[in-house]
Amino acid sequence: MIDAKNLTKSFGKVDALKGLNLHVNKGSIHGLIGPNGAGKSTTIKILSTLIRVDSGEVMINDIPIKRGVSVRSLIGVVPETPRLHEDKSARSELVFHSKLYGMPKKEAKTLIRNVISAVQLEDAADRLIRGYSTGMKKRVALALALLHDPEILLLDEPMSGLDPVIRKQFKETILDLKEMGKTILVSDHDLYTVEELCDSVTIIQDGKTVVEDTIESLRNKTGSIAIEIKVSDDSTMDGLESKLTSLDCVTDVSQKRGWVIVKVRDSKTDIPVVIHTASNHTDILEARQTKITLEDIFLKYAGGHHG
Amino acid sequence: MVNLFKGVFAIIFDELKFAIRRKTITSYILFSFVFAISLYGAYMQEYGAAQVEMPLLSMFPMELEKGVAPLTDFAIFLMAFFVSALQSASSGTPPDVVLPVDIGITLFIIAPILIALSSLSKLSVRLCASSIARERESKTLYHLLVSPQPRAMAYLSKFIGAIGAAIPMIVLVFAGVIWIIGASFVPYIEVEQAAQLKNQVLIASIVTTFLFASIGMFLSTITRNEESAVNRGGWILKIMIILTTVWIFLPIFSVAGESTASTIEKITMISPLTLDMIALYGGEMFNQYMLIQLGVGLLFLFSGMMIFVRQDVEY
Structure with a gap:
């Protein structure tokens, strides 16, 4: 579960968030939508503990985000444009990550094999990332985010730059993860994707929450x-x-x-x-x-x- | 705790692997070559317990008051060498001079050791300056920072990994020092003095490497891209080397007056390399100067760490 209240964040003179509220129920897929510059990526980065809030409160599974180490064990992050170490293979990136999470070697080997298979990268796993397409890099990023079996997934524009076939596979993988009980926050420009995936959405504009509800309830309010x-x-x-x-x-x-x-x-x-x-x-x-x-x-x- | 250590070792080895790459190996080879030549130069001199008479110095037009010891010894070396060379040349035989061992040690400190300390400083400041700035620039730092590793631990692990690349050079310096002291100076100096010199060179190498590595880490934390961080580190080192060179030739500034020379001397002591030279030359101030460098190094290291822990990171 993610609970964020009155988040504010400024970058110099620019106010990125001006009292944003966000609530994501456990085991649901929640969409974070808004125009460019509304604060979607800033919100994901705050939840990833990469940037600090100026004020406000964030709880991830009832743990305050200030307890960074405990929170980071619970989350997996897929950034909008995943930057990977180009001189490594997907497998060696995953091995390095397994060590960061302190996984025993044997267990890590099995988990790595499983996530590589889950993101369908078996054929390319030992090739240098330098030669990967955007879609393949995105799949590596998803594999890295899933490796430690996190309870919460933060996906920043997960579908951007993907071809229709990979998009379909990605959607299926995300829906499978929901079936497994994961809590997933998706920030995406593609409202069609969000509509297909999400149970509920938060619409944000100018760093503030405009509305937050289930898609069904919003439809009823708007007219279905x-x-x-x-x-x-x-x-x-x-x-x-x-x-x-x-x-x-x-x-x-x-x-x-x-x-x-x-x-x-x-x-x-x-x-x-x-x-x-x-x-x-x-x-x-x-x-x-x-x-x-x-x-x-x-x-x-x-x-x-x-x- | 198991999680923490596994991650820490992974970061250290990853950084070390990155640090020891083609460019660093070229630095090792270049350093080995220059250091070996300077050591061989010191080895080729003939040393003895005899003292060169001071009147030779009267040939210098200026006073030799500031930074007396290194320049006096250096002047004595030049005088003795040229007088000997002139005599030998006039008689048609190769130059032959027996240097007092103190002069040999001075030359050893201001030539091979200064080269070694400068090279170690350059390598450590460059590698550490690159460590975080490189990953920030390529936006790969987020991998590390969304993992359960505490940021402070990630920072220190990267520091250890980067500084680890300087170990082969420190070992080489120490081996060279053991060899030259044993081969050239031991017959004329006490065993304790020889042991002390070896230890002091080793400690100075480690402390100076640590200090410049800490400065590099600090720069890496506050700079947005790798090139700027490495360049800034390079400029700081260049300034320090210039200050130390000024210190070696300090007596020349006596011409401008006592107070000017004294002010210049104080400025030159900003350079850790100057402190190393004074500490190794005199010996009495060694512990104090090493502690100062260690303290400043820790200050840079922890300031960089505090900034890094609170820093916003993009992906």
Whole structure:
């Protein structure tokens, strides 16, 4: 479990975090999303004990982060761009790490073999990292983070720079880790990935928490279903928008490229009401139903500053 | 505790492995060559208990008051050599001079030993300055810092690993010292004096290496990239060598007046290498000067460690 309260952090005159709150439940995958410069990486680095907070409180599995050594035994970190010792092989990096964690030699050998297999690096494990692709380096970083079987994983943009095949494998590995009871914090720009992986999210902006909840609950607040309506006469769109806004079942109405987008909570009961109201107001050319995405939720809360 | 020690040894060996690379081996070879030549130069002189008469010094136009001992001995050596060389040249025979053993020891201290101490300082300051700055620059430091190893322990382990690369050079210096003292000076000096000189050279080598290594670690902690850290270390060492050279030729500054020379002498004593020269030459101040260097070394080492422990690290 991760619990961070009122975190502040400045780098010179730049305030990176201005009272950030974050709560990640044990055994869940939590997404940390926000525009560029919102403080996502700073938060991950604080939780990794790489940088110190100016004020605020962080507890990792009820241990204060100030007790660095105890906290670091519990966490595994995959940075956005993993920098590895290029003159070593993945296996020798893992051997070095096993020693840092004080693992007995025999046990380490088995664990190294297992993590290499888990990240599918068997063929390249003894080659110099210098010749690895970005995806392979990311897999080495994940192997290093998993080697000591940490309870908590901190993944900073784990999918960036990966090709679709490796992304899929990575997602599966992360979901497997959740099944194993790991607590995982994912910071990622790719909201589609976060939506697929995470149970809950924290949206941050300008170093502050904007909203924190499960994705399901945020959907309910935003509206879980969207109906897109195309009308024959564009001049009736503004009137239609205000008409639909007045309906109780509608959570949000907007216009986008000649379509009126209406968000509702329940497809069975709310869609007929919306279509009925719209057809009474104007001639409908086309209507289609879409699901509210995390991007919609994000744009609602982060005000369209997604970088 | 088991965790801690395994990790500590891993960091030490990893750093040592990195330190002993092609560039360092080139330094070893170059140092061995220069040190061997300077030792051989000292070995080739003929020493005796006889004293050279002081009137020879009257040929110098300036007073030889400050830093009297090294320069006086050095002047005596030059005078004796040239007088002998001139005499020999005029008679058509090779120059032949028997130097008093004290002069031999002085020359031994200000030539091979100063070369050795400067080389050890250069190697240790360079390797230690590179250790943390290198990993910070390549952003690989996070591996170490997200592991359960305490930061202070990681810092000290890297220091031990880097300084470990200087051990072969210290061993070489000590072996050379044992050889030259045994081969050239022992017949003319007391056994105790010979043993004391050997020990003092060994201690001075270790302490000076430690001091410059600590300065290197400090620079490594406060500098963002490897090249700047190593360059800064190099500049500090150059300044120290210049100060020590000024100290050796201090009597020349007597011409500018007593107080100027005295001020210059105090400034030159900022250099640990000057303190080494004085300590090895005189002997009485040896313990005091070694303790000063050790204290300053510890100050740099722990200041660097405190900064490192509290430092923000990027990945």
